[in-house]
Amino acid sequence: MAFAATAWAWPRTQQQPPPKEIIIGGGGQRFAVPDCIPRAGDEASREACRTLTQVLRADLRFENIQFVPESLFTALPPLNPDNPNYEDWRSVGANFLVVTRAQVTGGELAIETRVFTVDGRQGIMSKRYSGRADNPRSFAHQAADDIMTLVQLRGVARTKIAFTSDRDATKPPRGKELYIVDYDGFNAKRITVNNSLNILPAWSPDGRSLAYTSYRQGGPAIFVARIYEGRSDNITKGDGQAFAPTFSPDGKRLAYASNKSGNMEIWIANADGTGAHRITSSQGSDTAPTWSPTGQEIAFTSDRAGSPQIYLMDSEGLNVRRLTTVGNWNDAPAWNPSKEYSEIAYTSRLEVGGPVTFDIAVIDLATRQVRQVTSGRGSCEYPSWAPNGRHLVFSCKRGNTWQITVSDREGRAIDTLSAGAGNNVQPDWGP
Amino acid sequence: MKRHTTAVVLVALVLLAGCGGKKRPPAVLSDPSQRPSSYPAATATPEPEQPVAEGPDIAAVNSGNPTGEDFSVNDPSGEGGPLEDIHFDYDRAELSDEARATLEKHGLWLQNHRTAKVTVEGHCDERGTVDYNLALGDKRARTVREYLVSLGVAGDRLHTVSLGKERPLDPSSNEQAFAKNRRAHFVVSR
Numbered sequence: 001m002a003f004a005a006t007a008w009a010w011p012r013t014q015q016q017p018p019p020k021e022i023i024i025g026g027g028g029q030r031f032a033v034p035d036c037i038p039r040a041g042d043e044a045s046r047e048a049c050r051t052l053t054q055v056l057r058a059d060l061r062f063e064n065i066q067f068v069p070e071s072l073f074t075a076l077p078p079l080n081p082d083n084p085n086y087e088d089w090r091s092v093g094a095n096f097l098v099v100t101r102a103q104v105t106g107g108e109l110a111i112e113t114r115v116f117t118v119d120g121r122q123g124i125m126s127k128r129y130s131g132r133a134d135n136p137r138s139f140a141h142q143a144a145d146d147i148m149t150l151v152q153l154r155g156v157a158r159t160k161i162a163f164t165s166d167r168d169a170t171k172p173p174r175g176k177e178l179y180i181v182d183y184d185g186f187n188a189k190r191i192t193v194n195n196s197l198n199i200l201p202a203w204s205p206d207g208r209s210l211a212y213t214s215y216r217q218g219g220p221a222i223f224v225a226r227i228y229e230g231r232s233d234n235i236t237k238g239d240g241q242a243f244a245p246t247f248s249p250d251g252k253r254l255a256y257a258s259n260k261s262g263n264m265e266i267w268i269a270n271a272d273g274t275g276a277h278r279i280t281s282s283q284g285s286d287t288a289p290t291w292s293p294t295g296q297e298i299a300f301t302s303d304r305a306g307s308p309q310i311y312l313m314d315s316e317g318l319n320v321r322r323l324t325t326v327g328n329w330n331d332a333p334a335w336n337p338s339k340e341y342s343e344i345a346y347t348s349r350l351e352v353g354g355p356v357t358f359d360i361a362v363i364d365l366a367t368r369q370v371r372q373v374t375s376g377r378g379s380c381e382y383p384s385w386a387p388n389g390r391h392l393v394f395s396c397k398r399g400n401t402w403q404i405t406v407s408d409r410e411g412r413a414i415d416t417l418s419a420g421a422g423n424n425v426q427p428d429w430g431p
Numbered sequence: 432m433k434r435h436t437t438a439v440v441l442v443a444l445v446l447l448a449g450c451g452g453k454k455r456p457p458a459v460l461s462d463p464s465q466r467p468s469s470y471p472a473a474t475a476t477p478e479p480e481q482p483v484a485e486g487p488d489i490a491a492v493n494s495g496n497p498t499g500e501d502f503s504v505n506d507p508s509g510e511g512g513p514l515e516d517i518h519f520d521y522d523r524a525e526l527s528d529e530a531r532a533t534l535e536k537h538g539l540w541l542q543n544h545r546t547a548k549v550t551v552e553g554h555c556d557e558r559g560t561v562d563y564n565l566a567l568g569d570k571r572a573r574t575v576r577e578y579l580v581s582l583g584v585a586g587d588r589l590h591t592v593s594l595g596k597e598r599p600l601d602p603s604s605n606e607q608a609f610a611k612n613r614r615a616h617f618v619v620s621r
Contacts, residue, residue: 174598174602197597218550220565241591241593257562257565262573264569285567285570287563288562303563308560329559329560331559331560347560356558358559358560381560400604
């Protein structure tokens, strides 16, 4: 074993139990994240450390964790990673200190991450991670999510985003395939390889499957791809044309739009396609279902009143009522999965006249107040929530291409994800 | 026989993919004896499993080769075929007089080619949302089908598919392209 056992002896002087709850934000708690310390002088270990530092900081910053500026660290004496001098870190205003060490040995990366509370003068987290050295980013993501549990936050650093792209469509007919990327846009992987149209992906709650619409057998049908097995099943065989599947929060059912009854309606089936039944019945087209976090309600789009608007109903199709009233085109609802926020994001044409462009809006279900998340970024559509409900992903057309775009709930921090070439659309944020 | 071979190849591919995707779970290195007991146990979560692409799909779309004399089967570019496209107004699924006239010609052609079957594709321009356009394309295709049925074409010869805004004929963003893309396209097979 590469690590000397003594390196992991904790300071024995302070052994109070770790604090039960630490609130971020309001208390102005600040994290110091000094550079990762390589345990060996080789370039591979140093390179891994550089990546770990950069990704860990980015992951924490993404969730709005407050930092002590790194420029203040240079004035401090060298850090003793086993027994930090808490006074040093208090002097730069740190409440928490995150210490990471890493070593690459023969293609294996081992990292250690410790978190110390400067005020409590003790360690409150110690984790070691090891695995193949080819993706140090995944180590940083894991460590970041573990650190965030200390501040009562379910991090999303290990989550992935699925989307549709035409990047590999080299010749007509222009196909679209499904891809997944890490939440920060790295590690794009292609999922479908059939050169047909594969669109509207939706994650299963366990993150192992994607439900989507595929034209590979002619008309559009719902498929479920088991992405770690490389297998895909048509679950609406011979069942009309079906679009826009979405898993219930327990993963047991799928809601989707189908014209099997002769008109586009919302249907529900078990996740394997059995037990399919229609739950809406209207003259208009009913599409784009999304489940509430409890699975007891469904929001969907209908043009039954003339223009597309968002409606709510219970998950068996009863108690239908209209939700949106502002704007003459509201579509693609996405229910915030966090029980903390009772709200639905959707695509809205808020400015009428001029070119047809769309923005992302969010409606508060209690007050019916609408807030606009995007504005003046070209056309944006198809929102999906991060599993903790703190961010949105959608696609925006800027210039001539559509790109995956990530924003916080309020639309204050908006970034285009570098998810690769082509038009990248219809993102779905996975668990 | 061909199908059988395909199945074997698929199974082999799936098995290969399964092997490739299998990762040794990383070891948890933490030694609990080296931590005060008040600390939570280190639980290094395994390195994420790597997803694998689906096995290659056997395209089942319009596999029968044409033997007919004067029409070609499904032109994948979406631009040819014996039955010309009809066009729609923005955000509408109603048939214009011009579209009706064209469909009447198509109806005659279908009476003269009684073995032909037609897939009516409903397409939209890029404006508007994905889901809405899929529903609109569905409406357009079904409106065309109903009109052809009203002209005496047997319903079981007419199949509809909505492509929404997913496969525009002209991907550019201008009025000319939009007008071209708001269409019903006819894929003929037998």
